[in-house]
Amino acid sequence: IFSCDTCGPFPNKFxxxxxxxxxxEAIYSDTAQVRLRLTDIVNDTVDFDTYAVQIKPKQETYFAxxxxxxxxxxxxxxxxxxxxxxxxDEKIDSIAITSAKDxxxxxxxxxDLSDLFDVIVLDYASNIYFEKYALSDYLKTNPFVPNELVxxxxxxxxxxxxxxxxxxYYQDGIDYxxxxxxxxxxxxxx
Numbered sequence: 001i002f003s004c005d006t007c008g009p010f011p012n013k014f015x016x017x018x019x020x021x022x023x024x025e026a027i028y029s030d031t032a033q034v035r036l037r038l039t040d041i042v043n044d045t046v047d048f049d050t051y052a053v054q055i056k057p058k059q060e061t062y063f064a065x066x067x068x069x070x071x072x073x074x075x076x077x078x079x080x081x082x083x084x085x086x087x088x089d090e091k092i093d094s095i096a097i098t099s100a101k102d103x104x105x106x107x108x109x110x111x112d113l114s115d116l117f118d119v120i121v122l123d124y125a126s127n128i129y130f131e132k133y134a135l136s137d138y139l140k141t142n143p144f145v146p147n148e149l150v151x152x153x154x155x156x157x158x159x160x161x162x163x164x165x166x167x168x169y170y171q172d173g174i175d176y177x178x179x180x181x182x183x184x185x186x187x188x189x190x
Contacts, residue, residue: 044162090173096114166180167182
């Protein structure tokens with residue numbers, strides 16, 4: 001048994017200070033050993049059901065006040081040198097997705113398209129490893145900000161054309177409550 005007294009302290013919390021994002025072609029299978037495969041989009045063209053936007057929140061770690069009190073004990077505590085993963089208190093409020101073009105008859109230019117996307121979630125703190133949800137259902141759970149989100153389009157547009165999506169991300173954050181980005185122009189095939 002090994003114990004070390006010079007370990008730590010380690011940051012135990014993180015907050016979100018930005019978002020990294022990228023367009024990919026995605027293949028997802030909940031029965032495969034590797035559930036999610038992301039590859040670069042070739043010739044800026046992709047089938048609608050493999051179009052994906054990967055979102056990785058940029059984390060900044062910090063130390064939260066620990067109110068642990070020392071107590072008398074005849075047995076000395078042993079401390080492991082592997083720190084616990086930092087967690088966050090920040091939660092996602094909503095994600096809105098719009099396009100400057102008509103997507104289909106039910107979704108004209110400027111309307112919210114978030115109901116047309118599923119989300120695949122990677123969240124180490126909650127033991128969620130690439131689980132797939134309807135985006136609206138996931139957001140109803142009032143989730144803590146995960147390590148990674150991948151949005152996958154579930155419906156086809158009325159016509160094969162190029163789209164840019166404006167993604168607006170709202171959170172109940174410590175320093176930031178809102179981020180947005182405009183995806184690259186990609187031709188989405190029916």
